[in-house]
Each structure stands twice: as structure tokens, then as C-alpha cells.
Amino acid sequence: MNIITKKTELSTVIEKLKSEGKTVGLVPTMGALHEGHISLVKACKKGNDIAVVSVFVNPTQFNDKEDLKRYPRTLDKDVTLLEKNGCDYVFAPSVEEMYPEEDTRVFNFGYVESVMEGARRPGHFNGVGQIVSKLFDIVRPHRAYFGMKDFQQIAVIKNMVKQLHYDLEIVPCPIIRETDGLAMSSRNTLLEPEYRKNAPHIHKVLEEATHLTSQMNVEELKKWVVDEINKNPYLKTEYFEIVDDTELKPIQDWKENNVKVGCIAVYAGKIRLIDNIVF
Template sequence: MMKIVNSINELRCHLAEDKQKGKRIGFVPTMGALHAGHLSLVNRCVSENDICVVSVFVNPTQFNNPNDLLTYPRTLENDCRLLESSGCNYVFAPTVEEMYPEPDTRVFDFGKVSQVMEGARRPGHFNGVAQIVSKLFYAVEPDVAYFGEKDFQQIAVIRAMVKQLDIPVEIVDCPIQREVDGLALSSRNTRLTPEQRQKAPVIARTLKESITFVPEKSVREVLDYVVSTINAVPEMEVEYFEIVDGNTLESIENWSDTSYPVGCITVYCGEVRLIDNIKY
């Protein structure tokens, strides 16, 4: 029987009993509005652990755009139904007051991984991510935590945070889940109009096409091709596309600069901000 828990103390009491019995705790942090991408993480967590904890919390400190926070979908009742049918043991759904009884003034420095791409365009975003994920890790104390690769840079930041704060948790990254037409699953997709939804798959399609150019075409040629192809579609505008070393997130100039090149992209489809990435 799945339990819905709203307080850190109650969650800790439940989990203390499980830990005393030697049970392995898996954790999936989410902001709710769950879709098949989230559920793939939950299913993996359930299959690899004795106990599965899923948090549902829209974290205000990682939104640098107040309107984005306001419009972020909140569907707790439906989320809980999906989680129960997936075999989740505990849903942790705290209030903002529970997670932030007082302002979190911690400022993290993760170096380059948090300063480029999303970090450069969304000031304070990754600091907010580190604040809430560390708080959740302290509350749950999981053995392992699962994150989707759609948020590629976020995983690098969380790995850096875990190392810096010496939190004993294994971070597992899980493959991007996609719609049949290739669009990366995202809670934001629900905000697309029907016309925009038809156009949005050009992101994944163009990224996939760009793989065929490697290594014959240069990094610069691939960058230009992806940006110009997507920008040619009405209502689509690339905010950035960078090809980076998948470990350091440093931009590369030549394919020989790294054995792990990853293309990371953010595109506005109307007012909806969509992210994706591809491994070359």
C-alpha cells in the first residue's frame, strides 16, 4: 500500500524502519506532472530496490522566471494514481514551507559544469537545483537516486554536488524517453498548441540527422546545420546548441577533442522552452 507523506519527520520515521530491516532505498525526485519519462525512472527504481520513494515538489528556488513557476503544471492527484500503479512505496509531497522553513542562503560553486549552457542563461537555476536536491537527499537518505538524461547538464551538476557535499548516494542516469515522433517527453509539452506540437519533433529529427555528418563534417558545420534547420521552421527558435565534452561540459572545436561528444540544445517553440540532447 503506497503512503503519501507531507512531512520530513514522518518520512524519516517510515524509512528508518525500512533501513533497520536492511532494505535498499531508491529515490526519484520529480516536480510532478508525471509522464512516461518519469515512470520509466520509477519502474527502474522499483525493480532495483526494496523501497521506492518519489518526491513531487515544484521547487521555487530553481525558477528564474516567475511566470514559468506560475504556469508549471501541478497534477498531484493524477501523479499519485500513476505512482501507485507503478509500485511506488512512498510519495513525498511537501509544501514549500516544509522544505524551506527559512530561506536557503547556500550558494554553491560547481565550476564550469554549472556556468555554461543552462547555467549561463538561467542565473541561479542550478543553485536552486542543488539546494532542493541536497535537502531531499538529506530527508530520504537514499542508497541510489535516478535522473533522466534529458536534463543532461543537471545530472553533471548533481554529481558535482554529491561529491562536494560528500553525500553517500549513487546517481543513476536513465535514457531519454520519447514520443513516437521523437519529441523528448517533458511536462512542458502539454503547453504546446496542436500546431506547435506538430512542429516540435523537428528538434529530435534534426539532431538525429546530424549524427550522420560525423566525423566528415566539422563541429562548426554540424552546429550551423542544426541551428539553421530548426530556425527555418516557423515558431521555432534555437536559444543555444552546443557540442560539448560529456564529462566536463566544455565546448569542443574538433571531434578529436573528446571521446564523449554530446550535443545539447534548447529551443523555444512559441513561448515553450524545450530541451534535448544527443550523443555523437
Template sequence: MKIVSSIKDLKNFLALEREKGKKIGLVPTMGALHAGHISLVKRCVAENDICVVSDFVNPTQFNDKHDLETYPRTLEADCALLEPVGCDYVFAPSVAEMYPEPDTRVFDLGPVAAVMEGPRRPGHFNGVAQVVSKLFYIVEPDNAYFGEKDFQQIAVIREMVRQLNLPVHIVDCPIQREADGLALSSRNTRLTPEQRQKAPVIARTLKESTTFVPAKSVQEVIDFVVNTINQVPEMKVEYFEIVDGHTMQSIKNWSDTTYPVGCITVYCGEVRLIDNIKY
């Protein structure tokens, strides 16, 4: 496994692999790797000849300076997880390497980016589109792997790929969970022991809500989820929306879509946790 910090070096290495007819897969990450990321890497290794994992905390997608400063950076530990599962290249550039000058590109990502996370994290999806498009231009992957925990982000990236006409196949991979149901996230390490005990109520409530479909209305299911979670001390639902899984637009009736997905964001103390479930 090679650890590469230079764009030029990585492009040279991958050009040689491509000359040999190798198929290249990319797993974009912001480091602080956990079993969820590793599940993506294993799939990438299985489906491609070469696996590249980017390990880069991208400043342009943070709209909260404190969140950027406190985001864990654990490259050494990340590499220790990546080597045994068959990763070939870890791309760990500096901010100056990725952004030698400010990226002023503004993407019009349309309706998929205008809801849920979009208005609540201004500029976030534009920053995601900036860094992921840069990674796609650098690596030129055949396949790129993303976890479904960031469900809306996948829709945004698909839209960006469509607009830029990039020849990359986006592969979405199922959420990985702890034994008690909590969706794996780098942010989970910021929960206090007490908060960590409470946080699985999110997944439990989402799972229970699926038993009400289609007998209860969309609004009744939303009310159940929000009220149940908000009853737990330190837990506060920021939003819970049931949307069409392709367009990200809210539905009012179950008949509005063949692909209903419930997307939720909950504050557990100061830690912002996201999850989703398919109905």
C-alpha cells in the same frame, strides 16, 4: 503506497525500512508526471527494495516567476500513475515544509554549471543543488534516478554529491520519447496543437546530424542543426553546443573528447524545450 507531506514522518518511515536492511531508491520530480518519469520509477523499483518519489515544484530553481506560476501541479494524477508501478512513498511537501526559512546556501558548482543553462538561467542550478541536497539529507537514498533529458543537470548533481561527499549513487536514465521523437517533458502540454506538430523537428534534426560525424566538422554540424530548426516558423534555437559529456565544455574538434554530446534548447513559441544527443 503512502503519501507523506511531513519531513519528520518520512524520515521515521524510512528509518524503519532501513532497520530491516532495505535498500532505498529516490526519484526526485517536480510532479506533472509522464511516461519519462514513470520509466525512472520502474527502474528504481527494480533496483531497490523501497522506492520514494518526491513530487515538489521547487521555487528556488525558477528564475522566471511566470514559469513557476504556470508550472503544472497534478498530485492526484501523479499518484494514480505511481501506485500501479510499485512506488512505496510519495513525498509531497509544501514549500513551507521544505523551506521553513530561506535556503541561503550558495554552491560553487564549477565549470559544469558555468555553461549552457548556467548563464541563461541565473540561480537555476543553485536552486537544483539546494533542493536535491535537501532531498538526499531527508531520504538518505542508496540510489537516485535522473533522466538524461536534463543532461547538464546530472553533471551538476554529480558535482554537488562529490563536494558534499554524499553516499548516494546517481543513476542516469535514457531520454524517453513520443512516437514522433519529441522528448517527453511536462512542458509539452503547453504547446498548441500546431506547435506540437512542429516540435519533433528538434529530435529529427539532431538524429540526422549524427550521420555527418566525423566527416563534417563540429562547427558544420552545429550550423546544420541551428539553421534547419530556425527555418521552421515559431521555432528559434536559443543555443546548440557540442560538449564533452563529462565536463560540459564545448569542443572544437571531434578528437577533443571520447564522449561528444550535442545539447540544445529551442523556443517553440513561448515554450522552452531541451534535448540532447550523443555522437
């Protein structure tokens, strides 16, 4: 496995591999890797000759400076984990390398960026667009792999791929959960013990909700989910929406002919957790 920190070096290496007929997959991460990330690496390795994993905490997608400061950084541990799991190249650039000057590009992702995470984290998805497009330009992968936990992010990235005419496939991968049901996240390591103990309640309630669609209409079920989670003194729901899986438009009626996804953000103390479930 090779660790590369410079954009030009990575581009040169990848171009040579592609000229030899090799297929290249990319897994963009912000590090603090866990089994959820490793499932993406394995899918990438299975679907391509070469697996490239980027490890970069991208400052432009944080609208909260404290959150950026708090975000875990564990590069040595990440590298060891990646080496064990078949990664070929780790791209671990500095902020200066990725942003030698300020990136002033402003994307218009339309409706998909205006709701849920987009409404509550102004500028977040623009920052995602900036960094992911930079990575796509450097690596020019055949496929890029993203976890379904960041469900809205995948919709935004697909929108960007279409807008910028990238010739690549976006591969969404299933949410990987802890044994108690909590969706794996780098932020889980920041949870204090009591909050960590109570956080699986989020998934438990979402699971229960999927069995109640014959008993409640959409609005009643949304209220039920929020009330059930907020009954737990360690959790506070920021939002719960039930949307279609492509345009993220709110579902009005269970009879609508589309895939319905429940998306949620919950505070466990100061740590913000997101999750989703398909109805």
C-alpha cells in the same frame, strides 16, 4: 502506497526500513508525471527494495516567475500513476515544509554550471542544488534516479554529491520519447497544437546531425543544426553546443577522445524545450 507530506515523518519511516536491511531509491520530480518519469520509477523499483518519489515544484530553481506560475501541477493524477507503477512512498510537501525559512546556501559547481542552461538561467542550478540536497538529507537514499534529458543537471548533481560527500549512487536513465521523437517533458502539455506538431523537428535534426560528422567540422555542424531548426517558423533555437559528457567542455574536433553530446534549447512559442543526443 503511502503519501507523506512531512519531512520528519518520511525520515522516520525510511530509517526504520533501512534498519530492517531494505535498500531505498529516490526519484525526485516536480510532478506532472509522464512515461519518462515512470521509466525512472521502474528503474528505481528494479534496483531497490523501496521506491520513494518526491513530487514538489521547487520555487528556488525558477528564475522566471511566469514559468513557475505556468508549470503544470497534477498531484491527484500523479499519485494514481505512481500507485499503478510500484511506487512505495510519495513525498508531496508544501513549500513551507521544504523552506520554513529562506535557503541562503550558495553552491559553487564550477564550470559545469556556467555554460548552456547555467548561463541562460542564472540561479537555476543553485536552486536544484538546494532542493536535491534537502531531499538527500531527508531520505538518505542508496541510489537516486535522474533522466538524461536534463543532461547538464546530472553533471551538476554528481558535482554536488562529491562536494557534500553523500554516500549514494546517481543513476542516469535514458531519454523517453513520444512516438514522433519529441523528448517527453511536463512542459509538452503547455504547447499549443501547432507548436506541438512542429516540436519533433528538433529531434529529427539532431538525429540527422549525427550522420554528418564526416562531412562537416564541429563549428559547421553546429551552424547547420541551428539553421535547420530555425527554418521551421514555429521553432527558435536558443543554443546548440557539442560538449564532452563529464566536464561539459566544448568539443573542438571530432577526433577528440571522449563521449560527445549535442545539447540544445529551443523555444516553441513561449515554451522552452531542451533535448540532447550522443554523437
